[in-house]
Amino acid sequence: xxxxxxxxxxxxxxxxxxxxxxxxxxxxxxxxxxxxxxxxxxxxxxxxxxxxxxxxxxxxxxxxxxxxxxxxxxxxxxxxxxxxxxxxxxxxxxxxxxxxxxxxxxxxxxxxxxxxxxxxxxxxxxxxxxxxxxxxxxxxxxxxxxxxxxxxxxxxxxxxxxxxxxxxxxxxxxxxxxxxxxxxxxxxxxxxxxxxxxxxxxxxxxxxxxxxxxxxxxxxxxxxxxxxxxxxxxxxxxxxxxxxxxxxxxxxxxxxxxxxxxxxxxxxxxx
Amino acid sequence: xxxxxxxxxxxxxxxxxxxxxxxxxxxxxxxxxxxxxxxxxxxxxxxxxxxxxxxxxxxxxxxxxxxxxxxxxxxxxxxxxxxxxxxxxxxxxxxxxxxxxxxxxxxxxxxxxxxxxxxxxxxxxxxxxxxxxxxxxxxxxxxxxxxxxxxxxxxxxxxxxxxxxxxxxxxxxxxxxxxxxxxxxxxxxxxxxxxxxxxxxxxxxxxxxxxxxxxxxxxxxxxxxxxxxxxxxxxxxxxxxxxxxxxxxxxxxxxxxxxxxxxxxxxxxxxxxxxxx
Numbered sequence: 444x445x446x447x448x449x450x451x452x453x454x455x456x457x458x459x460x461x462x463x464x465x466x467x468x469x470x471x472x473x474x475x476x477x478x479x480x481x482x483x484x485x486x487x488x489x490x491x492x493x494x495x496x497x498x499x500x501x502x503x504x505x506x507x508x509x510x511x512x513x514x515x516x517x518x519x520x521x522x523x524x525x526x527x528x529x530x531x532x533x534x535x536x537x538x539x540x541x542x543x544x545x546x547x548x549x550x551x552x553x554x555x556x557x558x559x560x561x562x563x564x565x566x567x568x569x570x571x572x573x574x575x576x577x578x579x580x581x582x583x584x585x586x587x588x589x590x591x592x593x594x595x596x597x598x599x600x601x602x603x604x605x606x607x608x609x610x611x612x613x614x615x616x617x618x619x620x621x622x623x624x625x626x627x628x629x630x631x632x633x634x635x636x637x638x639x640x641x642x643x644x645x646x647x648x649x650x651x652x653x654x655x656x657x658x659x660x661x662x663x664x665x666x667x668x669x670x671x672x673x674x675x676x677x678x679x680x681x682x683x684x685x686x687x688x689x690x691x692x693x694x695x696x697x698x699x700x701x702x703x704x705x706x707x708x709x710x711x712x713x714x
Numbered sequence: 715x716x717x718x719x720x721x722x723x724x725x726x727x728x729x730x731x732x733x734x735x736x737x738x739x740x741x742x743x744x745x746x747x748x749x750x751x752x753x754x755x756x757x758x759x760x761x762x763x764x765x766x767x768x769x770x771x772x773x774x775x776x777x778x779x780x781x782x783x784x785x786x787x788x789x790x791x792x793x794x795x796x797x798x799x800x801x802x803x804x805x806x807x808x809x810x811x812x813x814x815x816x817x818x819x820x821x822x823x824x825x826x827x828x829x830x831x832x833x834x835x836x837x838x839x840x841x842x843x844x845x846x847x848x849x850x851x852x853x854x855x856x857x858x859x860x861x862x863x864x865x866x867x868x869x870x871x872x873x874x875x876x877x878x879x880x881x882x883x884x885x886x887x888x889x890x891x892x893x894x895x896x897x898x899x900x901x902x903x904x905x906x907x908x909x910x911x912x913x914x915x916x917x918x919x920x921x922x923x924x925x926x927x928x929x930x931x932x933x934x935x936x937x938x939x940x941x942x943x944x945x946x947x948x949x950x951x952x953x954x955x956x957x958x959x960x961x962x963x964x965x966x967x968x969x970x971x972x973x974x975x976x977x978x979x980x981x982x983x984x985x986x987x988x989x990x991x
Contacts, residue, residue, distance in 0.1 A: 472799055472800050474797075590810075591811075593810070596800070597794070597810060598791060598794045600766070600771055600789070600791055601810070602810075602811065603769075603771055604769040604770070604771055605788065605789060605811040605855070606811075651801045652801055653801055654800070654806065656801070
């Protein structure tokens with residue numbers, strides 16, 4: 444079954460959507476959209492370094508993203524520049540640095556469009572194994588830190604006072620983000636990862652009455668976006684990564700329409 | 715389990731220094747099991763900073779702050795802004811840092827009078843309702859050490875009295891130490907064992923009566939404040955926000971009637987006698 448490239452693409456995309464959804468919820472709750480962007484821009488530098496040192500791309504991207512995330516935590520604690528300026532500085536300088544390093548390596552031919560916008564149709568069986576293996580690890584760790592992470596999202600001081608160690612969980616969360624970006628990069632590309640994190644979560648918000656439900660709904664919405672987007676890209680011969688994001692956007696717009704809110708209200712009354 | 719008379723939190727000559735000035739300095743303060751310590755002082759006098767030192771959220775730049783080992787803390791912060799993007803019901807909020815079974819959860823909400831809001835979203839609550847939900851959460855945690863930062867803000871006057879009453883009850887039933895912050899200079903509960911008056915430093919401390927009489931207190935808050943109102947009262951039933959009535963014996967009914975068996979005839983006569991006097 445996995446011999447067909449289209450089936451592989453769907454399986455890989457669904458895997459990424461499932462892992463991205465709960466983390467995406469935290470990105471939305473903690474107002475980290477720009478942080479996600481910064482990490483994914485840094486991913487390109489990871490690719491460049493992987494090619495330069497001839498090491499595994501996913502591993503290199505994870506290391507670069509993790510370093511950028513930790514650097515941010517350290518810089519934010521010093522608070523010399525405002526957070527958004529720091530993020531902008533790191534995001535675009537790492538993206539530019541990545542592009543410059545790639546340009547220097549004239550001996551490697553890089554599919555830049557594939558890096559920026561994803562190349563889901565070229566997903567291999569090894570990639571799928573990595574997505575599901577890495578994804579399972581991410582979800583397992585997230586389940587372990589769920590309560591303290593959510594508590595410190597609601598109120599950091601309250602969580603700290605009641606023994607939830609927000610600093611530690613925050614660092615673990617940053618590392619999980621780095622893993623997800625490393626494994627999602629191939630599917631939607633560097634520039635669109637944040638969309639896959641936040642659009643399903645934002646769409647799920649109107650339907651959800653609790654954080655856990657919101658994460659599950661976001662996963663289902665993400666899966667739908669992947670399937671709709673891929674079939675659309677097959678139908679109209681559009682690039683796959685952007686098609687998935689457009690599908691997610693359509694679902695979000697539907698969630699804003701009156702039809703949808705009538706449905707939600709009926710459900711509330713039925714309860 | 716902590717031993718009964720043990721000191722839960724102890725600050726010795728503690729101070730916090732930030733961007734060129736001391737936010738608060740030279741604070742000596744300890745809270746023991748079963749004791750209510752109230753911090754009062756004007757805005758910016760370092761009340762919250764002191765509470766955060768006691769909670770271990772801030773490390774003092776001078777002096778020491780020690781917490782008893784394996785201390786179970788509950789904290790009701792001054793303000794929590796819950797963003798709309800967070801789908802958080804009152805019930806889920808109650809379970810934020812603890813596992814609770816349904817009956818414990820409902821009991822706590824009932825005690826603070828917001829049982830009817832269990833399924834409401836935290837973002838939709840009024841200030842007073844949210845304050846009660848935060849109190850319920852702290853109560854359900856059964857803490858050794860409870861810190862309340864302005865717990866009655868946004869609560870209407872009768873509710874305020876009720877909540878101050880509840881704080882005394884929490885102390886009696888849980889035998890926990892309570893650190894209470896109040897900007898409300900005139901209403902310091904009679905149940906308070908110790909009042910610490912802050913103004914960048916400890917300007918006076920002791921029982922409410924001693925503090926009310928001290929010169930430093932009068933200087934800080936003016937002569938008018940000298941009549942430090944010590945709240946004391948004894949009515950036998952409380953109207954809860956959901957319309958029901960809780961009686962002195964703990965039972966809850968839909969309405970209150972003088973002859974429903976929950977009222978004490980003696981109390982009525984006493985009340986009349988008081989009014990006449």
